[in-house]
Amino acid sequence: EPEVTQTPSHQVTQMGQEVILRCVPISNHLYFYWYRQILGQKVEFLVSFYNNEISEKSEIFDDQFSVERPDGSNFTLKIRSTKLEDSAMYFCASRGGAGPDTQYFGPGTRLTVL
Amino acid sequence: SQQGEEDPQALSIQEGENATMNCSYKTSINNLQWYRQNSGRGLVHLILIRSNEREKHSGRLRVTLDTSKKSSSLLITASRAADTASYFCATPFGNEKLTFGTGTRLTIIP
Numbered sequence: 001e002p003e004v005t006q007t008p009s010h011q012v013t014q015m016g017q018e019v020i021l022r023c024v025p026i027s028n029h030l031y032f033y034w035y036r037q038i039l040g041q042k043v044e045f046l047v048s049f050y051n052n053e054i055s056e057k058s059e060i061f062d063d064q065f066s067v068e069r070p071d072g073s074n075f076t077l078k079i080r081s082t083k084l085e086d087s088a089m090y091f092c093a094s095r096g097g098a099g100p101d102t103q104y105f106g107p108g109t110r111l112t113v114l
Numbered sequence: 115s116q117q118g119e120e121d122p123q124a125l126s127i128q129e130g131e132n133a134t135m136n137c138s139y140k141t142s143i144n145n146l147q148w149y150r151q152n153s154g155r156g157l158v159h160l161i162l163i164r165s166n167e168r169e170k171h172s173g174r175l176r177v178t179l180d181t182s183k184k185s186s187s188l189l190i191t192a193s194r195a196a197d198t199a200s201y202f203c204a205t206p207f208g209n210e211k212l213t214f215g216t217g218t219r220l221t222i223i224p
Contacts, residue, residue, distance in 0.1 A: 045213070103147070
């Protein structure tokens with residue numbers, strides 16, 4: 001069964017460093033998402049991406065964040081200058097097409113900012 | 115906010131018993147989705163129920179949706195130790211972002 005994959009599974013970085021989290025969505029999917037979950041808290045939406053552009057972003061997704069689909073398979077989330085409060089589990093998700101449809105989530109990347 | 119809120123926050127039952135979790139939401143939806151998360155792991159999609167459906171089954175899972183009460187329930191029958199996880203309902207806003215509740219932590223006691 002096709003699945004969303006994410007790398008790395010765990011990333012440790014120093015405050016102020018840039019990190020890139022990578023995702024490979026399900027191959028025929030058209031809509032891509034990033035969510036995050038701070039330990040013990042709700043899963044929060046960050047950004048959605050369709051047709052090579054951001055379609056919606058939350059207030060969390062400030063100028064320090066960016067997303068990119070550099071080729072036909074990868075979908076990346078970049079945090080330019082990490083802060084302690086960016087420590088969280090980051091989930092990538094993808095969805096097939098228009099209309100009500102399931103979002104399939106990857107296993108997540110645990111980001112720890114020291 | 116379209117947030118789903120699950121009830122109860124935590125539930126412990128004996129293996130073999132049925133587990134029921136509830137979710138309430140605030141505004142109109144076109145579908146509602148249930149996910150499972152094992153401790154510290156990813157979100158696994160369980161089932162999607164559309165707004166024009168009242169009940170849906172998938173294996174040992176039964177989901178109901180009452181749009182008049184803005185509520186949904188997830189029933190897991192004949193629970194197993196492997197069902198121990200957190201369960202979340204999620205409602206989509208405009209087919210884009212999913213809004214998740216705080217989840218129900220289910221513990222199955224062997």
